[in-house]
Amino acid sequence: MNIGEIARRAGVSRSTVSYALSGKRSISPATRARIQAVIDELGYQPSATARALSSGETRTLGLVFPPAGSHYTDMQLDFIGSLVEAAAGFGYDVLLAAAVGDGQQGLRRLVAERRVDGAVLMEIRLDDARVDYLAEAGFPFVTIGRTGEPERTRWVDLDYTALVRSCVTHLVQLGHRRIAFVNRSERLFHAGYESAHRSLTGFERACAEYGVVGTAHLCGDDPASGEDAIGRILAADPGTTALVTVNEAALGGLYRGLAARGRAIPGDFSVTGIAAGRWATAVTPQLTAADVPAIEMGRVAVELLLELLATPDVPPRHVLLTPPVSLRASAGPAPASDD
Amino acid sequence: MNIGEIARRAGVSRSTVSYALSGKRSISPATRARIQAVIDELGYQPSATARALSSGETRTLGLVFPPAGSHYTDMQLDFIGSLVEAAAGFGYDVLLAAAVGDGQQGLRRLVAERRVDGAVLMEIRLDDARVDYLAEAGFPFVTIGRTGEPERTRWVDLDYTALVRSCVTHLVQLGHRRIAFVNRSERLFHAGYESAHRSLTGFERACAEYGVVGTAHLCGDDPASGEDAIGRILAADPGTTALVTVNEAALGGLYRGLAARGRAIPGDFSVTGIAAGRWATAVTPQLTAADVPAIEMGRVAVELLLELLATPDVPPRHVLLTPPVSLRASAGPAPASDD
DNA sequence: ATCGCTGGTCGAACCGGTTCGATCAGAAGC
DNA sequence: GCTTCTGATCGAACCGGTTCGACCAGCGAT
Numbered sequence: 001m002n003i004g005e006i007a008r009r010a011g012v013s014r015s016t017v018s019y020a021l022s023g024k025r026s027i028s029p030a031t032r033a034r035i036q037a038v039i040d041e042l043g044y045q046p047s048a049t050a051r052a053l054s055s056g057e058t059r060t061l062g063l064v065f066p067p068a069g070s071h072y073t074d075m076q077l078d079f080i081g082s083l084v085e086a087a088a089g090f091g092y093d094v095l096l097a098a099a100v101g102d103g104q105q106g107l108r109r110l111v112a113e114r115r116v117d118g119a120v121l122m123e124i125r126l127d128d129a130r131v132d133y134l135a136e137a138g139f140p141f142v143t144i145g146r147t148g149e150p151e152r153t154r155w156v157d158l159d160y161t162a163l164v165r166s167c168v169t170h171l172v173q174l175g176h177r178r179i180a181f182v183n184r185s186e187r188l189f190h191a192g193y194e195s196a197h198r199s200l201t202g203f204e205r206a207c208a209e210y211g212v213v214g215t216a217h218l219c220g221d222d223p224a225s226g227e228d229a230i231g232r233i234l235a236a237d238p239g240t241t242a243l244v245t246v247n248e249a250a251l252g253g254l255y256r257g258l259a260a261r262g263r264a265i266p267g268d269f270s271v272t273g274i275a276a277g278r279w280a281t282a283v284t285p286q287l288t289a290a291d292v293p294a295i296e297m298g299r300v301a302v303e304l305l306l307e308l309l310a311t312p313d314v315p316p317r318h319v320l321l322t323p324p325v326s327l328r329a330s331a332g333p334a335p336a337s338d339d
Numbered sequence: 340m341n342i343g344e345i346a347r348r349a350g351v352s353r354s355t356v357s358y359a360l361s362g363k364r365s366i367s368p369a370t371r372a373r374i375q376a377v378i379d380e381l382g383y384q385p386s387a388t389a390r391a392l393s394s395g396e397t398r399t400l401g402l403v404f405p406p407a408g409s410h411y412t413d414m415q416l417d418f419i420g421s422l423v424e425a426a427a428g429f430g431y432d433v434l435l436a437a438a439v440g441d442g443q444q445g446l447r448r449l450v451a452e453r454r455v456d457g458a459v460l461m462e463i464r465l466d467d468a469r470v471d472y473l474a475e476a477g478f479p480f481v482t483i484g485r486t487g488e489p490e491r492t493r494w495v496d497l498d499y500t501a502l503v504r505s506c507v508t509h510l511v512q513l514g515h516r517r518i519a520f521v522n523r524s525e526r527l528f529h530a531g532y533e534s535a536h537r538s539l540t541g542f543e544r545a546c547a548e549y550g551v552v553g554t555a556h557l558c559g560d561d562p563a564s565g566e567d568a569i570g571r572i573l574a575a576d577p578g579t580t581a582l583v584t585v586n587e588a589a590l591g592g593l594y595r596g597l598a599a600r601g602r603a604i605p606g607d608f609s610v611t612g613i614a615a616g617r618w619a620t621a622v623t624p625q626l627t628a629a630d631v632p633a634i635e636m637g638r639v640a641v642e643l644l645l646e647l648l649a650t651p652d653v654p655p656r657h658v659l660l661t662p663p664v665s666l667r668a669s670a671g672p673a674p675a676s677d678d
Numbered sequence: 679a680t681c682g683c684t685g686g687t688c689g690a691a692c693c694g695g696t697t698c699g700a701t702c703a704g705a706a707g708c
Numbered sequence: 709g710c711t712t713c714t715g716a717t718c719g720a721a722c723c724g725g726t727t728c729g730a731c732c733a734g735c736g737a738t
Contacts, residue, residue: 003694003695012717013717013719014695015698018695019696019697019716019717022696024696025716025717026714026715027715027717031716031717047453048453048454049391049694049695050693050694050723053386053388053389053695053722053723053724054723055696055723056723058388065420077415080435084404084435084437093454095434095435096432096435098424098427112384114386115387115432252621256624281591282592283591284594284595341723341725342725343724343725352687352688352689354688354727354728355686355688357726358686363727365685366685366687385724386725388724388725389724389725389726392692392693392695392725393692394727
């Protein structure tokens with residue numbers, strides 16, 4: 001069931017079948033019909049492998065999957081789903097590379113063995129060895145998130161600095177004057193995760209600008225750590241009345257910690273942050289948050305990458321998104337102060 | 340930078356390089372060293388595509404990704420992560436197929452274009468066209484979940500019937516006599532999702548056996564539907580004091596609905612179910628539930644599939660898992676009855 | 679000294695497509 | 709009626725590996 005078989009049955013040469021399929025040369029209607037009939041009868045589909053070998057295109061995109069055992073967020077899942085879907089729309093498949101160890105190994109395989117035409121990276125660090133590797137190798141890639149030197153690469157990202165600032169602004173307008181920031185884990189922060197750093201920057205700047213007391217805390221990506229973080233926050237400053245978080249996975253623990261300490265949300269304590277919309281509406285009370293447009297981001301990433309594959313010389317394009325803060329139920333006016 | 344280039348620089352034939360790499364024929368130490376030196380110098384890696392074409396193996400596994408727009412659960416994400424990781428451990432990559440439309444199209448592409456050596460299916464229905472298609476095509480595959488006719492295929496699955504039964508048993512032992520069951524969405528149920536049907540069976544049988552009142556409800560896979568389901572449950576039988584759910588995505592809404600109606604968990608109302616352990620610990624109070632061993636299931640799926648690829652004639656193997664119910668905080672003794 | 683075996687290597691065919699250049703028939707141009 | 713052009717098709721080379729059969733040298737056995 002290869003192209004030779006089709007050619008034989010249709011009484012033409014292999015190249016004629018190929019041209020009939022690709023349309024790259026004109027074929028007489030009669031011949032085309034005969035070939036098509038044979039193809040339909042046998043249910044023939046050309047081998048992707050053979051096609052890739054001769055054409056030099058795999059029509060596959062690589063995605064470096066976040067390290068296993070890490071705590072996946074809804075956001076990541078939405079990225080993957082939308083990447084796959086968007087790629088499928090363009091006739092591309094998505095190949096996942098396990099990011100074992102430092103995440104380099106799987107990526108190198110994809111690239112060096114030429115399994116994919118281009119790559120999408122997520123979980124970007126300010127200083128990211130994977131980005132350097134791909135850039136140096138001249139391999140086409142796009143990142144979801146951006147490094148500390150973003151001008152030379154292609155990416156789609158959230159403006160974490162601005163988003164956290166918006167959350168602080170909202171809280172300040174509600175009268176809060178002592179605000180905590182719950183960042184992601186110490187491990188991720190020290191690894192240089194860009195979102196963790198950029199959101200901290202946004203928090204510190206906003207607090208300074210508004211002249212409010214802001215204390216930042218790192219927090220593991222799980223509910224237990226979230227609960228623990230609440231303890232640390234209230235121990236450090238019992239007068240804290242609100243928090244901003246970018247730690248979706250810890251959110252359940254944050255809520256639980258507040259409840260355990262008798263702080264009602266939003267009566268006694270307000271919570272805001274950045275999270276997938278689905279997650280924000282799953283908790284009680286629903287989270288006032290900037291909803292990560294993960295699906296749009298995945299789609300944009302694919303579009304940027306395919307644009308690069310089609311015309312390798314286009315200058316780098318970037319897309320920086322700043323979704324609005326959706327007002328829900330977890331933030332309210334600051335309680336009367338004891339000051 | 341292909342094998343011919345290596346051969347030329349090492350002063351040997353292409354086949355000698357190939358044998359040096361694969362070890363399938365003996366090569367003199369001197370020659371081997373010379374070839375290796377050239378390879379190291381140039382950083383040569385054989386093209387996966389060319390290798391696949393001639394060897395007939397892509398060393399890639401296909402995964403049909405759950406339909407887009409559906410609500411992904413943590414479970415699914417863990418499946419994917421563990422599949423990728425387990426596959427990587429055996430030198431395989433994972434290719435995602437978008438399940439657009441009925442999910443057949445992407446699968447057909449993977450199979451007909453021979454992009455993958457084998458496939459993993461999830462979100463299985465009792466009567467599943469994809470399974471029939473693969474079985475008929477004689478294409479190697481494994482399912483996470485099983486159809487209504489499970490003997491002839493290879494799968495790993497949870498024993499939903501037994502797990503729901505365990506939840507009911509636990510509630511009955513706590514004194515509950517009026518129990519609700521929150522199933523997955525009407526759409527999924529009518530599509531024949533096996534977990535939805537098998538868990539309903541388990542619920543009905545257990546209630547009948549213990550002689551307790553059990554009412555089953557379908558519920559959309561989102562928090563809002565969960566909230567709505569609580570309304571329906573309490574309207575249908577205000578005396579309900581506990582529920583069992585397999586609807587992870589609705590859980591937040593279930594909690595919210597109960598809170599809105601003044602039912603404290605677990606004081607007034609107990610909640611149990613089947614969920615990813617991470618999700619179960621994220622909510623407040625933490626969910627007493629059978630924790631889905633998603634990571635193990637993904638690993639087992641890969642092992643079953645690779646076993647099949649290695650020895651195509653092995654008889655079908657199945658793995659049915661029954662994780663224990665983890666006692667957490669969401670279920671307690673039934674409140675004093677008004678009866 | 680001869681035979682046979684074996685370890686090491688090479689050349690060629692093959693996997694299943696794509697694509698270039700050449701060929702040929704028929705139509706158009708003059 | 710002869711050239712020229714165009715549309716349709718074919719054969720061969722190529723993509724980058726793997727693998728089979730053949731060959732040759734060197735060694736041990738007789």
